[in-house]
Amino acid sequence: MRATSARANGRRQEPVGEEARRSAERPAAVLSGPWLLLGHDGRLIVYAHVDQAMLRWTESRSGDPRWVGPDVLPAKGLSHLTVAQGRNRYAHLLGRRVRTAKDGALTVDVVYAIQYQAGRPLSEWRSIGNPHARRERTALMGAPAAAVNTDGTLYVFVPTAEGRISLRREDTQGRWEPWHDLQVSAAVDTPAAVSTSTGHVELLAPARAAALTWHQPEPGAALRRGPDIGTIPLPGSAAGVETSPGRVTYYMTDVRGGMVAVRAGEWPIPLGGDPGDGRHAAVNTVLDGYACTVLAHRGAEGRVMLGVCVAEDERGGVWWTDTGTDCLGDPVLALDGQGRVVVLAVAADGSLTLARQEDGPGLTLSTWNRI
Template sequence: MPMRRLRPRPALPSRRKAAATVVAAALVGGAFVGILSLTGTPHAPSARAAEGTGAGEHVRAKALPADAHGKSGKPGRPVRGVRPPVSVVQIVAHPDDDLFFMNPDVSQSLHSGNPLTGVYLTAGESDGVNARPRDAKAAAPDKAGYAEARQNGIRAAYAEMATGSRTSPWDRSAIPTKGGGWAELDTLRARPQIRLVWLQLREAGSVNGDRPYSLHGLWNGRIGVLASQRAAGTPVPTDFAYTKEQVVATLTGILERFRPTFVRMQDPSPGTYPKTGRFRDHQDHLYGARFVQSALARYAELPGHPHVGVQNYLGYPTSVLPHTLDPETADAKLRTVKTYAWLDGVHDCGTDAGCGDLKVAARPGGRGWTQTVRYARGTSTSWVQRDRDGGLHAFSVLDGRLAAWRKPADAVAWRGPELLPGGGLDSGVTSVTLPDGRIAVFGTRTTLGDSATDYRREVVTTVQDEPGGGFGPWLSLGTPEPDDASGTSDISAPAVTVAPDGLATVVLRDSRHRLTAREQRTDGDWDPWRPLGGTDVYGDPVAATDAEGRGYVFASTPKTVLAWAAQSPGEPLAGPAATGLPPTTLALSASAAPDGEGVRLWFRKPASGDLRSADFSGTGPVSPVTELPGTGVAGYGPVSGGDGLVAVRSRTGFLATAPHGRSGSRPVWTLEKFLFSGAPDAGTDGVAAIGLDARLHWTPAGR
């Protein structure tokens, strides 16, 4: 269709130049000019990295947090010379869920030297047969023995990751829980900051089967108590059973005991298959995560604990998605699983139950799980904004509340975090600057309620009362989902476009893997959710507005990227249109091209970690996709590129930053020595990331 050429104009008030014209030929007559892959050799990790965090700048600026222990939600004066502690707690349903779905993040934490506590909700006893499938018929069921074998495998895997020796010894003890039962606590003798906690509840024993005696049945009220399944060698002295309330109390007590600054957990809303209604993930994963959500909500109300961030991990659905890990990282992950699976059969654990999980030995890679790690939430790269005075504002979620930091234009240090009223926020928020200078923040919120049927996720937003002012109350924009039961409330994080008149359009992926949108009206109210179409959409959509004020949205499928666009400023989004892009690892981000012409869409090549960007020139046909060399840093997760800087998660898990410019330039990478959650946000002024210490880390541009 004939369309005029796009003519860039000054961006709306924002940290980045408005931009996502990458879309497409089919919508606005534009075109891709090809694929740019950054190349270069990473520098050695900076010795000064991650020294200062939180409310202050990190590293080079030497500004440190106002609140060194994270006990107050109010800003305070900057502090120098304090490095806040990091404590990670990860909670999974079964022994091996962490190895399959959270690694290599787990090994990176172990190598950091910071405390890490792994918590297993169920014993993972299954049918009690610890044998490869071909040998299963000849083996006698022994649920206590199989539970012990899986514990042995986990202990070996963690010991090997942490010390290099799978036989490095553990000290095992029994501890009382706040739920009135017992748990086993294992401490790695060589690295006592590494601990494993076994709650030893019965598992469902089926991904989707009707198993009322399970976490699922307990959550939904089909049973009043769920009994324990003690492992054969456990020091726990007696059997016990928990009510729903007692499970929540037990998990809350675990959080109180280990005082995390960061929690890893599974996905509480993985969705269902529309044709069958069956869960896309294991029911223990889903309902175990909901128990963790309940405990985190309760823990957030307790005084005196450090602020805590949360990361959710996708489970079984990763099987159908492009792999995210480069071969070296995937091989290391597979080796750890093989240790857990007792693949070599060497009996070095000292128990009769067996030294690992022989069921996994038949397929140690799972269904492609060792080649992937994927975050279910928290992939936005648009959570820092610049105000009209040149000050910066950053946003994250801590303690289930919106955490806000501010750096005035004439200041070196950041101030905050200030925790805004209103709880239940899910990890990952996105922000936009409106034409009048106010900042709006969008995210999703989970309401737990008093019964299982009260569980609900919805889109929410808060807007500054005036430019530079405070934020108003949260406004619920609801959800396109009819109820929780039909799709487990499986909605993505929202993406937002803003028209020149200030009216916003909010877009998200629903549980049927389509995009849906809700548009703001001139009277300030919102139209109902309407479907935008698309099929097989995964992950979070991303949005931007071009120089002429037209909104664009991009979303990934396992095979390509789809695009939606407004035909002119202020018009509704239309699409989807094919972009012609190859498969990506799903996580996308869009920013203005470094030369100021058009837009650059950032993404990664599957199974490599290579960075790529697609430029849009505004005229001509779609160019063929060009394969180019890798970046030298590999890694996984979203790429944040904007206004001369690019930031990524490296293979080590550290933040990697580099300047970037025109096509063909080779970036010089700098690794910052701290682990972070979610995605970084790179812009004109620098790169922001939220560390596992729940603090804002800031790398100024040009330092």
């Protein structure tokens, strides 16, 4: 079940494709992301938010090292962006848009677009507003988070002024409910939202003295406050994954030091890993016949760190590997169309680079290849 990398096996990182052409296509700076999703046809899709645009790459075919792209999708005025995916594999893009009026005042709203199929055009961007009614307060809204439940309902969460969090939902018919205040005044950053296979949506938000949680008593119900968790998450570090049916595990960096795993009704579990200041990534897979969770983050020294543990048995140990690959921002994880673990990161030169699980016991990664 141990994780190893190409570096650990003595291999060198090799670029793939026409290097000169690829260099010209690389973004100068990734503002949000990247995101790695599995499309409806088994091809992976990569999104990266750059200035005034979203770049998209699509696998030529499932598992192929060749990629099509980047396609340049307009995303004007977006300061932040996030991507969520539902069971139907639609990709929902949510952005925080900032515009300057003629009088110099800023107007901020949430905009939304959707991609229905891999490689197909993106829908037009539509505004879903801002929970602040007065224009002078719209700039107090933070970056959105999103989740899609099993029936296709989209949940959009934004932090607002005075530590509040607001929710807006779109049903399967495309009708948007009004903004709803989650009745909290201590949140300090964008929350982490998770949809489960049982149809529930859960939420965790960092606060000054704890982690705040919400859950649904039944699918589609209003979110209810859960118990606070006695870990103070580093803002921006938390990520959640369903580690067993209907049960979510959150991974985050505690501001007092170290990475922890938390689940409802349990004490936080220290995990080690020497994380930096970014967000963690997690994905479920089966290794050597065991249900496992694979973790990734940018370590304190700026390299991609990979961890493996038996699902919900973090106390039994997390096996960490330094992949030796320098990265900018946060690495992400996904399973490809063959069920292999894929790690994607922004390399030190700004290019996108990934490694895939190879055949054999445990989790061994291939050579890192540029898209």
